[in-house]
Amino acid sequence: MNIDRLERLDACTWRLNPERGMRVPVILYGDEALIRAMDDKVLEQAANVAGLPGIVQASYAMPDAHWGYGFPIGGVAAFDAGAGGVVSAGGVGFDVSCGVRTLLTGLKRPAIEPVKTLLADTLYADIPVGLGSHGKIRLDAQGLDAMLKGGAQWAVEQGWGEARDLTRIEEHGRMEGARPENVSARAKERQRAEMGTLGSGNHYLEVQEVTEIFDAGSAQTFGISEGDVVVSIHCGSRGLGHQIGTEYLRLMQGAAKQHGIALPDRELACAPIESEVGQDYLGAMRAAINCALANRQILTHLTRQVFARVLPAARLELLYDVSHNTCKFEEHLVEGKRRRLHVHRKGATRAYGPGHPDLPPAFAETGQPVLIGGSMGTASYILAGTSGSETLSFASACHGAGRSMSRHQATRTWQGREVIDQLAERGILIRSPSYRGVAEEAPGAYKDVHAVVQSSDRAGLARLVARLEPIICIKG
Incomplete structure (x- = not known):
């Protein structure tokens, strides 16, 4: 990115003042190396977002930002319905409510080593993974609607989890305002056999070791210490969320024209929040959030079953899901x-x-656990929300490493078998149905996740708490 247009506010905060139709400035977070390495398209897309009706304060880009569909990935923007604000499916993404949950095993690394291969193989056998993967759960029409309304609460009621899990999930496991009737039959059909599946792309289930503590007080509250083994699950709303995004982007292109909204980019399709299309999308999107929360809850149940067989001493308590x-x-x-x-x-x-x-009351003094997934073979991190992040970014932080090259470029650079062998030499076991998928997600295809989280910490978006290194990765 050409930084000549930017005003540097501090070591990790940059500003593009309003120009050419922007209603608010763009604020980018990251150290100079991260900002320079970003594609110019990130700034272009963030500036386009800054011109949307009803936007408040600024259009933000997190340190892991890269260009996406409409909004940049790593983009944050808030809109006021009373000021004509809009909602955009491109500002949410196709994988609605993709997120991370982390489980505490109560074990240390030496307990894993004797059964590491068995644990990897059993997790891979029992966790459906890969493009179009199907699980053992089949929902009828009534069951699908109940899931879309109930989220993780529904999953627990069906026996996939424990009631205490719900206190450690955003929205207590259920997003209010979900409207399954706004979800198309096609979207529901795509999800009918996909509950309890990881999917493909950058989704994963990882067994990880806590290798470094940055904030001892917060780590103690979170229940983690150096040498602990944890499990992190990264996935979302699968086919249902993707279908919702696809369908409503098309509807929003018509709605924007109907309401006289000039779009600098057709991918930035949007609708007034209070419009029929806007309200319909929010109802469908909230249903997709519940789908993702239920999906991660079921995957947690399946993971607990595996650990109960392979490592009965593990307890797998939920730290958080966001x-x-x-x-x-x-x-x-x-x-x-x-x-x-x-x-x-x-x-x-x-x-x-x-x-x-x-x-939850447990996090009243520390702030929310912020779970940051690394790329395959690199570290992940646990951070904590800060009191200042509300005014900096509407209480938002990065979400991962962020891609530095396309999947196509990655497959031209690496071979999946080669990546698996290299990681095995480092003691990291990879299980995946697709060599191509492994190549697409090679560690070198992503930014330096440590630089990303350090920038988030230095900018005040979230506070570093712990570093996690992979032991086993079940990869789509």
Whole structure:
């Protein structure tokens, strides 16, 4: 990215002042190396978002930002319905409510080593993974609608999990305002056999070791210490979410024209929040959030079953579950006043700070656990929300490493078998149905995740708590 157009506010904060139709500035977060390495398209897309009706304060790009469909991935923007604000399916993404949940095993690394291969093989056998993967659960029409309304709460009621899990999930496991009737028959059909599946792409289930603690107090509250083994699950709403995104983007192109919204990019299709299309999308999108929450809950249940057989001493308590592809109706402080806004986070993690009323009491003093997935073979991180992030980014932080090259370029650079063998030499076991999928997700195809989380920490978006290194990765 050419940084000549940007004003540097501090070591990790950059500003593009309004120009050419922008209603608000663009704020980018990242150290100089990360900003320079970003594609110019990131700034172009963030500037386009800054010109949408009803946008509040700024259009933000997180340190892991890269260009996407409409909004940049790593983009955050809030809109005021009372000021003609819009909702955009491109500001949420196709994988609605893709997110991460982390489970505490209560074990240390030496307990894993004797059974590491068995654990990898059993997880791979029992966790459906890969493009179009199907699980053992088949939902009829009534069951699908109940799941779309109930989310993880529904899953627990069906026996896939424990009631105490719900206290450690955003929205307590169920997104209010879901409207299954706004989800098409095609979207529902795609999801009918996909509950309890990881899917493909950058989705994974990883067994990880806590290798470094940055904030001992928060780590103690989170229940983690150096040498601990944890399990992280990264996936979303599968085929249903993708279908919702595809269908509503098409509807929003017509709605934007109908309401006289000039789009600088057709991929930025949107509709007024209070319009029929806007409300229909929000109802469908919230149903997709519940689908993702239910999906991760079922995957947790399957993972617990595997550990019960292979490592009965493991307890697998849920630390937290948070999404990074959503639009949420939230209250935020803007210029000294509380305002209710629709906050789009596309490839950005909600990061509520200490004392936020929506957090479990256990995190009142530390702030929300912010779960950051690394690329395959590299570290992941646990951060904590800060009290200052609300005014910096509507309480948002990065979500992962962020791609530095396309999947096509990655497959021309690496061979999947070669990547698996190289990681095995480092003691990391990969299980995947697709060599091509492994090549697409090769560690070198992503940015330096440590630089990304350091920038988030230095900018005040979220506070570093712990570093996690992979032991086993079940990969789509």
